[in-house]
Amino acid sequence: MTIRPALLCAALACASLAGCSAGDPAAFPALMPTAQIEAEAAAELTPHPAPGLEARAASLRTRAAWLRTQN
Secondary structure, eight states: OOOHHHHHHHHHHHHHHHHHHSGGGGGGGGOHHHEEEEEEHHOOOOOSSSSHHHHHHHHHHHHHHHHHOOO
16 A cells, blocks of 8 residues: 555645644743844844954054064
């Protein structure tokens, strides 16, 4: 006896839908508003490192130029 792939897929789809539909809606936790999540994420962001890196690169270029004149 062979199981047809289409029949197997249909059975799996029905089983997964049945598992999702069971349960009491009151048992689920309240969802957090997306505005609050975005505000918390924005507060946790670190400042952009580019200005510090550009200053460091300029300092290294100056030092390299000075070292080239020492030879």
